[in-house]
Amino acid sequence: MSFIDTHTHLYQPAFDSDRAEAMERCFEAGVTTLLLPNIDCASIPRVHAMMDQWPNHCFGMMGLHPCHVNEDSIQAELSTIEHTLRNAGRHYVAVGEIGFDLYWDKSTLGIQHEAFERQVHWAKELQLPIVIHVREAFEALFEALDRLNDDELSGVVHCFTGTLEQAQRILAYGDFFLGIGGVSTYKNGGLDQVIPHIDRNQVILETDSPYLAPVPYRGKRNESSYTTVIAQRVADLWECSLESAAEATAANAKRLFAL
Secondary structure, X not given: OOEEEOOOOOOOHHHOOOHHHHHHHHHXXXXXXXXXXXXXXXXXXXXXXXXXXXXXXXXXOOOOOHHHOOOOOHHHHHHHHHHHHHHOOOOOOOEEEEEEEOOOOHHHHHHHHHHHHHHHHHHHHHOXXXXXXXXXXXXXXXXXXXXXOOOXXXXXXXXXXXXXXXXXXXXXXXXXXXXXOHHHHOOOOOHHHOHHHOOHHHEEEOOOOOOOOOOOOOOOOOOHHHHHHHHHHHHHHHOOOHHHHHHHHHHHHHHHHOO
């Protein structure tokens, strides 16, 4: 039984002292594939380093996170990330992570839209899926996808924490998935009202480590080996075996990211 963590920031400084050990814990738990979403220009070398050290297990994405969008640097950041995406001589599995975040700063919504649209166009040209971050910004996301979605676009809303209605609207765009993480284990996370109603071919697993650790690790550093904890929670909500949940979600990830 093997698992895929479709969204982990294991390249971040939080793991600088024990990254190799964290990877060993992944392998011991059966988490054999990790997908690494880039967030800005500064994180590119860190993503590449993990891709180089574990080439059969770590696969990178390239994108500009909405929390790293600002008026002064957006053009330079997008230019560098696009150049890397197209010319680094590497294979990336997605454009991401991109999207909308109105939790920290509502004043950048205009340039968040600009960054999102540009990166969606790259994804279509390169036939890659998009990995979407959305926090307190579902209406902004829906506004953008209503304009930009077509048969050439696929993707996932990572770390989904919305309502069943919002989930159904996302999935109605077509070749889209929900990324389910540690919030699914939280008592008041709300996903117990969503996941039982979502088809098994529309869910992928993720940790978003080092953030949002699942119960019983909540409040501590999250890591990719905890994908198995999330898988068990999804299996419980689907009322199926852990093996069935692992197999279904891994198949979905392989299909979306062409693994």
